[in-house]
Amino acid sequence: MLPPRCARQWPKAVLVLLDIDGTLLRTHGLGLEAMAAAGAEVFGAPFPTEKVDTSGRLDHLIFREVCAVAGFPDDDDHMARFRSTYVREMHARLKAEPQRLVTMPGTLALVDLLHDDPNVEVGVLTGNWEETGVAKMEQAGFDTSRISVRSWGDAGLHRRDLVPHAMKQAQLKRPALKPSQVVVLGDTPKDIDCAHHHGCRCLATATGAFSVEELSEADVVFPDLAESETVFKSILELAGM
Template sequence: MKVLLFDIDGTLINSGGAGHRAMTKAFEAIFHVPDVLKNATLSGMTDKIIFKNACATGKITYNSNNLEMFRAVYLEYLREEMPRSHPDKAICPGVDVLLKKLVQYPDIHLGLLTGNFAEGARIKLDQFNLSGYFSFGAFGDDNHDRNLLYNYAVKRFEKKTGKRPQNDQVWIIGDTPRDIACARPHNALSLAVATGEYSREQLSREAPHFIMDNFSNVDEFLNIVLNN
């Protein structure tokens, strides 16, 4: 049994900056602070942490009421932004072919582990017709700490299938050092992919178990996952 937990942005898809634009618009619409994410780091961060940091930058109180208000307005803007054309908007190389291949294996289970709010994840993946590949996961709604999302994903998989995977049967797949770090405390396996903001060299410094330039070589991916 293999449980593959995929990140979204930079791993499965590139939204062409739709999430950044939607968050920026939402924050300005609610709190009247423009361009609050201008110098922010978003890669690998949970949406809760992004909002918390934006509150600190904009000198806005971070609390549950403001978070829920921001989430609702952000999702409205995200629905508007995702359909827009952008030169960088695309499925990451090889992803569509890879997912079609993976679902043919009954012992491979596909899930998500992403910092996106759950509804935001669906909106992004729906734009590329990818949502249907993933029946469970963990999301930025669950916890602000990405490392703690692992347990949410595993518990949801167990509830869905009645099976409890061993940690070395779980793969964390993503494009940032934070994805690699998420696997480490759980003794899960990490597969880094250099299709996001970080180069292969930068990701290698974080010592993932495996690393790929992209997912175009489906046979290489299958060899890594099936034989480890």
């Protein structure tokens, strides 16, 4: 009699961490305009966001780097004033120019697919502060109540810090979750770096400022996320499903 076939060992969970800007949606400069306006109000002088690299950066780091370039104080009090003013400016711009926020093709369907899979925890991993991240997502049509794990830009000093912060949240529900079962989905080399630094997987999309070739160190690269079913299957495969 032949021995029984070995059953495949399925992971108990997959954690998918979604970047926002350049991945789920684009705001076509609204964010930087709001930051520049906020900084100018707080400091009474131009706040030159154009002088720093903002791709994949945390909002608080962008603030500190612009302050360093412009010679402004970057203490906690000034950052708190900047943050509240930036949030106000961002909300005003989203309301005044809603057409500038564009939901990337396939992303709404992809989040639905991920949310509806009982093995998947859906999270965000983003440089955005929570107030602006939620505002962007909701205006883009995403139901943020479906996001069970939230690693916002103030959860760490650097983007690498956001992955363990997200995993700790997910492990409250899925205690056996391992790094190899975590997939970071983003559009910059910093998304790739923060995933691989912790032994996680990365699926990159060339819908932001970087090309497929520039994102080649990701485990998988797509030109866009329009084919949501294909992207969904690729995410599960990366996590060993």
